[in-house]
Amino acid sequence: MLIQVFQQIMSGFAIGSIYAxxxxxxxxxxxxLNAINFATGDIFxxxxxxxxxxxxxxxxxxxxxxxxxxxxxxxxxxxFEKIAYKPLYRARLGRSEHHIILIISTIGTGIFLQNxxxxxxxxxxxxxxxxxSKEPIKIIGMLLPVEYVWVIAIAIxxxxxxxxxxxxxxxxxxxxxxxxxRDTAALMGVNLSLADSLTFGLSAALGAxxxxxxxxxxxxxxxxxxxxxxxxxxxxxxxxxxxxxxAIVGGILxxxxxxxxTGFISSTYKDVVxxxxxxxxxxxxxxxxxxKPPQQKV
Amino acid sequence: xxxxLFKKLSWVLILLFLVSLPYLRVNIYNLHVYTLICIYxxxxxxLNIIFxxxxxxxxxxxxxxxxxxxxxxxxTAKLGFPFVLAFFxxxxxxLIIGLGVGAATLKLEGAYLAMATIGFGEIVRMILxxxxxxxxxxxxxSKIPDPSFLGWQLHSAQSKYYLILFVTIVAFICYRNxxxxxxxxxxxxxxxxxxxxxxxxIDTTRTKVIAFGISTLYAGLGGSLxxxxxxxxxxxxxxxxxxxTLLLIVVLGGMGNILGPILGSIILIEIxxxxxxxxxxxxxxxxxxxxxxxxxxxxxxxxxxxFRIFKRVFGKKI
Numbered sequence: 001m002l003i004q005v006f007q008q009i010m011s012g013f014a015i016g017s018i019y020a021x022x023x024x025x026x027x028x029x030x031x032x033l034n035a036i037n038f039a040t041g042d043i044f045x046x047x048x049x050x051x052x053x054x055x056x057x058x059x060x061x062x063x064x065x066x067x068x069x070x071x072x073x074x075x076x077x078x079x080f081e082k083i084a085y086k087p088l089y090r091a092r093l094g095r096s097e098h099h100i101i102l103i104i105s106t107i108g109t110g111i112f113l114q115n116x117x118x119x120x121x122x123x124x125x126x127x128x129x130x131x132x133s134k135e136p137i138k139i140i141g142m143l144l145p146v147e148y149v150w151v152i153a154i155a156i157x158x159x160x161x162x163x164x165x166x167x168x169x170x171x172x173x174x175x176x177x178x179x180x181x182r183d184t185a186a187l188m189g190v191n192l193s194l195a196d197s198l199t200f201g202l203s204a205a206l207g208a209x210x211x212x213x214x215x216x217x218x219x220x221x222x223x224x225x226x227x228x229x230x231x232x233x234x235x236x237x238x239x240x241x242x243x244x245x246x247a248i249v250g251g252i253l254x255x256x257x258x259x260x261x262t263g264f265i266s267s268t269y270k271d272v273v274x275x276x277x278x279x280x281x282x283x284x285x286x287x288x289x290x291x292k293p294p295q296q297k298v
Numbered sequence: 299x300x301x302x303l304f305k306k307l308s309w310v311l312i313l314l315f316l317v318s319l320p321y322l323r324v325n326i327y328n329l330h331v332y333t334l335i336c337i338y339x340x341x342x343x344x345l346n347i348i349f350x351x352x353x354x355x356x357x358x359x360x361x362x363x364x365x366x367x368x369x370x371x372x373x374t375a376k377l378g379f380p381f382v383l384a385f386f387x388x389x390x391x392x393l394i395i396g397l398g399v400g401a402a403t404l405k406l407e408g409a410y411l412a413m414a415t416i417g418f419g420e421i422v423r424m425i426l427x428x429x430x431x432x433x434x435x436x437x438x439x440s441k442i443p444d445p446s447f448l449g450w451q452l453h454s455a456q457s458k459y460y461l462i463l464f465v466t467i468v469a470f471i472c473y474r475n476x477x478x479x480x481x482x483x484x485x486x487x488x489x490x491x492x493x494x495x496x497x498x499x500i501d502t503t504r505t506k507v508i509a510f511g512i513s514t515l516y517a518g519l520g521g522s523l524x525x526x527x528x529x530x531x532x533x534x535x536x537x538x539x540x541x542x543t544l545l546l547i548v549v550l551g552g553m554g555n556i557l558g559p560i561l562g563s564i565i566l567i568e569i570x571x572x573x574x575x576x577x578x579x580x581x582x583x584x585x586x587x588x589x590x591x592x593x594x595x596x597x598x599x600x601x602x603x604x605f606r607i608f609k610r611v612f613g614k615k616i
Contacts (some may be wrong), residue, residue: 036409087593099408100355101592104549107542108588115582226538230420233413268428275417282406282414 007142008263009256014148015217016255017155021210022232023239023247024162025203031242032179032199035102039080039110041229042117043204047073047211048220049117052126066154069212070205077204078197084109085200086193110225118222125219151213158209159248162202166244175199227271231258234278240287250289316463320456333459333527335567336466337520342547342559343473344516349545350553351477352509353489354404358415360540361422362514366392366521367531368426371439374526381445385522392518393511400510404503419538426533438532445526462523469516474556476512485509489554543570546588 022044029037050072054065084105136143166172177185178195186192211220214228235254239246254274262270320329345359370388373379379387403414426433433439444453445461452458476482484505487495495502525531543566551562569587573580 036413038412084589084593100549103355103409103412104542104545105589105592108585108592111539111542111581111585111588113585115578115580115585119578119582226420230413230417234417237410237413269424272421272424275421278417279403279414282410283402286406286410 003141004263005260006140007144008259010139010142010144011148012256012259013252014151014255015259016235016252017152017159017248018210018213018217018251019228019231019235019254020248020251021155021158021206021213022228023236023251024159024244025207025210026233026236027242027244027247028199028203028206030236031244032175033196035085036106036233037200037203038103038106038229039113039225040203040207040232041225041227042110042113043073043077043080043207043225044211044214044228044232045117045220045222045225046076046113047208048128048215048224049121049126049211050208051212051215052128052220053121055129066209066212070208073208073211074201074205077207078201080109080204081197081200086196110229114222114225121220121222123222125221127219128215130216147216151217154213155209158206162206163244165202171198175202230278231274234274234281237278237281237286238289240289246289313467317460320459326455329455329459330527331567331571333455333462335563336459336462337523337527338544338547338563338567339466339559340469340523341517341520342544342551342563343469344513344520345544346548346551346554346559347473347476347485347516348506348509348513350548350555350558351482351485351489352506354506354510355408355412355545356415356510356513357412357538357541357545358399358417358419358422359513359517359544360536360538361419362392362396362517363521363524363540363544364422364426364531364533364536365395366518367525367536368433368439368521369518370522371442371525371531372432375439375442381443381526382447385445385519385526388522388525389515389519392521393515396514396517397507397511400507400514404506404510416538416541419541423533423536423538426536433533436533438530438534439525440530442525442529442531444529458527462527465519465523469519470560473516477556481505481508486554542588550591 022040025040025043026036029035047069050069051065054060054068055062060068085102088102088105136145137149138144164172166176174185174190175195175198177188178190178192179199182192185195210228210232214220214224218224231254232251235251236242236247237250238253239248239250254277257277258270258274261273319332341359341363344362345356348354348356366388369391370384373384373387374381399415399418403411403418406414427436429435444451445458446452447461450457452461477485484495484500487498487500488502488505488509492502495505524535547562547566548558549562550565551558551560555561570580570584573583576583
């Protein structure tokens, strides 16, 4: 019984690290631009599809497919920023109006990406070629699929890379400065336009990594974005929207909880549980479990 | 001729046109589309109350639409309720759930509220798909009886059109009266400046919840009409994109514009119908259009007041 619980927790950890990547994708744009990108889920979906395309149709090895996919999807993310976000940011609108318009514009982009994927790859679910042996490996008495171990390893690798990029490089410092105070950062010589593009590009890259990692576990289909996008957002809210550490903790917590529900209650209602958590959390602790509630200014 | 008289006369003309519509265009399919537009008008009036007038976004309105449709369908098909009773029950059930959801979620703002309402919409859709004994699962409920009214069975497309047109007109008049009443002013106050509204002694939370309740009442009533129009419903009919369509109707028609829901529904549903020819490219162009619209015309058709234009063009002489 205890072994079983641990096994569920470990596979939850694997799924959770994918949610954490999506949550990071949400958090980056929120932190930097206070903009929630509703197309994040669909960018995640593109990650899945491009990985499958590179592996199945271009036939390049897996370790090469990852950087290629990330590059392509990041470019799409930057293009997205140039076309759908920047013109809105420039328009002189009131704050509340700007939010609503951004929501609708990003939803529109999401619908566009979804249907473009449906046209290119067809409406049916695509399976990922089996990469790893089906034989599960044994860790301290638990049986874990090899894929899950890889998923955790790759996700952690990219999270560490992101952390390093944000904390230790000049680009990261610029991005953080722009997120903290746009005007001052601009005065200090940060290229805001470039910083915005990079933020969206990074966010898309994280989404793409999530998409690549989910592909061997489940099928890729054009409408998968909504469900994973919502889960990623839930994870981001659990940890505190806009916080890097919060997104990771939130994602892993959500994955583990969901897997425990699937394993011990029923799999049909796991999504219901996840979305209920989102609503309950938004109600009682909208700042997340890790962040302090913000002081409201008049 | 005074302006007031002109206004009344044009309303009469519009009404005459709407009543004679089934005889002008006999095509059954077109008539069905017009009936659908009427239903969209009812639901988007509801959404305009909460989103356009009160300024609180809801991306879960398709869920209330679904709740109304399923309530009405279950009551008539399984329990044998008469249509009129089921119609009002659908509205009331939706209203009660809406008040609950509103009381819970309306503390939130902006994108957080959007996400919470999306979450609620998805929960409702999951329940409809998985709770097969109640909802019939993915196959939905078929054999919903035609609406009956004072002993008449309405099963022709024309009679359904008249019924739904009548409900739409009543719904619109109620909406207009609500908006020029005290409550309408309160809604606007909450939207414009919540702090100022509080300072004026308005209970803003209560106002928001009431606005949400009324808006879900409209959605439930519209859902009931939809169920009895098609005599068949399934969870597929109420996806999240339906909520987005409703939101778009309100934005297109102009947020907080009383004629907005009518304008928006006609424009958007006609656009969607004409895009249908493009088949697979349909939703692609729709999504792109949504984005382009927000960039080039973020305020929709708001501010367009037909009567004011007439007044400006013709002066006071007409």
